[in-house]
Amino acid sequence: MASDPALSESPQVQTALTAVEMACQDGKITAGAVENIRCWLTENRYRDYRESVLRHISDQQWQKLDDVFWTIIPFGTGGRRGRMYEIGSNAINDRTIGESAQGLADYVVQYHGGKKSLSCAIAYDTRHRSRHFTELCAEIMVAAGINVYLLDDYRATPQLSFAVRHLQCDCGIMVTASHNPPSDNAVKVYWSSGAQVLPPHDKAIIEGVMNCQEIKRANFEQALADGQVEIVTDRIDAAYIDAASECRFPGPRDVRILYSPLHGVGEAAVVPLLQRDGFEDVVVYEPHRQPNGDFPNVPGHVSNPENKAVFEKPIEQARQEGFDLIMATDPDCDRLGVAAPLGTDSKGPWSTFTGNQIAALLANFILDKAAAAGTINDQSYVVKTLVTSELVRRIATAHQVRCVGDLLVGFKYIAETMDHEGPENFLYGCEESHGYLVGSYARDKDGAVACMLMSELAAELKAKGQSMHDYLGELYRQHGLHREDLINVFMEGSEGMAAMKSLMKAFRENPPRSLGGMTVAYVRDYESQTRTTLGDSPVVDSLQGPVGNLIILDMMEEGNYVAVRPSGTEPKVKFYIFTRLDAIESQDLEAADTRLIDRIAALEEDVRDFARISVV
Template sequence: MSDTLELKIEEWLNWDKNEHTIREITALRDEGNTVLLEKLLMSRLEFGTAGLRGRMGPGYSQMNDLVIVQTSQGLASYVDEVFGSDAEELGVVVGYDGRYNSKRFAELTAAIFINKGIPVYLYSQVCPTPFVPFALLHFKCVCGVMVTASHNPKDDNGYKVYWNNGAQIIPPHDKNIQEAIMKNLAPLDCSWDTSIIDHSNLLNDPLPAVMDAYYSIIQDCILYPNINANTPVKFTYTPMHGVGYPYMLQAFNIANFKPFVVVEEQKDPDPEFSTVEFPNPEEGKSSLELAIKTANENQCTVILANDPDADRLAVAEKSKTGDWRVFSGNEVGALLGWWCLYCYREKNPDADLSDVYMMSSTVSSMILKSMSKVEGFKFLETLTGFKWMGNKSHELISEGKTVLFAFEEAIGFMCGTAVLDKDGVSAAVQTAGLVAYLKTKGLSLTDKLNEIYLKYGRHITLNSYYFCHDQTVLKKIFERLRNFKGTPKTYPDGIIEGKYKIVGIRDLTNGFDSTQPDQKAILPVSSSSQMVTFTFNNGLVATLRTSGTEPKIKYYTELCASPEEQNEEVLSTTLNEMVEAIVQEFLQPEVNGLIPRSS
């Protein structure tokens, strides 16, 4: 065992106050397990724009009490540096989900800010992630922390940070916070004492005020309360073992709906996620088996599903033949985009749409872009992640613009701007309102989606991913695409021996964009992540990117057809042919040892 590792072990045992993680590190030392100890102690989780997210366990490279203490000390120091006395006046918001250790991590965070003289709005019970950015804006706080790993496996947890504009942090805050963490690694004795939150006058529970304010906005956004009250449609809802149930119950009540049928087995927070292999409704039918069973038993025709921290929404509908259709995030985005525009026009019949905006991320469907060309509102494309859409929304609002809707294909939806992030609760109640309205017209969600495609053009997508645990392989794949003809910035010019030609290339890793006059990308560039988009002459857009939180290489493809091209079978055949070629010619999964999603 090296001297450096021995010093790190001694440092950990001196700093850590959690008997479980102390015991685990001690046992590994006594076993002489230097390989694992080096993995746990010689590298650390780095704070990024997604904050922290990782497996729970001992060591600086995992999520545990000590890492949370160090992170919160760094964040509190940075907040103090940026906001000074304003932080002591305005405070911070802290929330947590139902995972193992989430409440503990939240209380440690709260104690550290209180010890620095900064007031804390700490939720008294588990809450949806969107309740943190909502409370942040409501109370005009300087920042917010949500302890959650969203839909990750049960062994993971995370630490998500919002800034005073109500949106997730973006550069340079992430790097500045990381630097502040590294300057504040030694834990103060008071940082471990969570008893301070039991008697400090700097601690407040935001829940009562947030419930009143949030649901007042929900109520104001309901277009047809009478239609909701009288709809014959029955809904099944699942919170996927997460936090959503009581909050969705209240949302349905405020919106004038009859109560939904909850999936009893998944109703309450369960850190084991005992009925699902992956607590992620984005996985489709495999994650909704119990919801479908419950819906069938109770004659429900629509399923609404939140992920465990209730910021995402999945939607499924029963067809007349009894089959269930689980809508993709892009399809729900098209439906909610249409509905948000319809509601806005009904409430503002004389509105000028030239200052009205909708947006989606670069890996999501461009259906809103197609709608904007017909309807006259503005469309914006952002980088992947709601942090970009939230910050852009704040910027637009500051300029006096109206932001109606934003979405991402990973079933994330922002209806309005009460929350500058994805919000599965408001999205669910808006979806239910759309369903109820369509029922009065004799239409289903599927019928409405087809109407949208008839008017704006059929947009069909095919997205998936491969697992790859070797970062050097991922880099090699993308460097090959950037040097396709042997010299830099010589990308492929087509697939299937030129059958489909590439007419545009945007590389947001190095900033190259062939469609711009100066060949420089307009969207922000990040050399720390891999992302290349190819546009083909027949309207196909394909983006290849690495995941920021998982060992995956993802591909997102969409064929954007004109309204005249409505033969879905022909379009699907073309899409499948092209995606297969892109995968084989660009990713070369067999050559690079990539593991298919289904494996």
């Protein structure tokens, strides 16, 4: 973008830029940060932030300046997400959120041409500044001629997805950073389908965001008075509960439930839905009940239901008071975590379930119920991602149901598959990161409906005198024991990005020939669309599937593999480890489990060693 000559020639700006150049020469700041700081000091579109940038330079806050300027915060799997800070191209602030909303608004107007009536649904969670960013986004939409339907209270992401569809909106915005730390916030951007934006819309929106010059805003209070912003919280609450409750199955409801919203929005969706479904004994865990963006009573202040530690205190209460099931949803209530007694005695030992285990439990329950209801036909299907357990596929096959499983990470791809394959035949979608969906009322994962279905399963098993862990054991004996694990390697800042690229390059160009004592047979590279058979003379074949930055290393032993991908929402590389024994080897579950635990440990050790060597 062109600089403003008056600013470029300003003595104060010139002095600051000289200081920045010197800091770069001294290794205190990266070249990328220098370039972005120059833009924010000399381009008129950043005029409102200039004094703050100058102050940071004057105070020689080089590390902070590098952190927030070294790159331009990207659109990941769910939108634009990161740490909040008052300035910076790599931070969440009024400018980067404003650019995101402006880019979306401009594209929606352009895409629909002369359409007279355009609308956008907006919702927000309990994070710091979520309400502020919501108002900012609403002002930008109204200024672009787009009416806003606002859920003006803490509400769940799946309710926003539902609202977009129910109100026939052209787009939607959810202000949330999901399960990220309290320092973070974000916007998730939705298209008229109720799904997060997909090609070609995502690329066009990103282009608009990157080229955004002026952020045009209306006055929020005036827009509200004029009806350009309409508050629809109660209306959507009622319609959402009506639609989501249609996904229930008949059966017993006698089960004691302890539920934690992890300081997020979940209570407003989960509790009414469970009550509508006939569950009368539902207690909200008080220490996690208060909506609070600091997540004060959650270990590490990270409200992630994938983390076993968030269940430790609730389990203590559950054992003392005789609960049968504990469920927790993340701050925007699109993910579910579960804990249950190992046996039928609630006062005995408890254990949590992984996202893959929950996926399998719900898959079998849903397909059993669908079969009993006679709603399965030869077109019925379930959907999962490439890094979700193949146990889901095996369960589907046993029910004579097709499984679409070659999807990249991101629930938007499950939503895309629903609309491509036909929502009328969709039975269930899941991903290993604790995201689940049934029905066609929304196009995003729904922690509330997952809570409802898990409660139904728990009640049915209680009536039979069976624990949920024993039920999972039956699935393992039938389909083979599956054990998965996830390694997160954080690589923050500009150095971290370089390390990530180096690591992915190593896996592509010089992959390990063995991991955990097992021979690596094939390497699937979804970016280059190749499948390489390793050996003395490697053979490269074409690979059918989605295109993305994902590598899977298949071991010689079928069902054992490692997937590697950079996160689309956080500065880290994720290593997914999958192990399996066949059904015959899985009848003695204790012995089989010991084998796979040892196998996972060996795989993890070798993966970490390879990663450490590759990024040096």
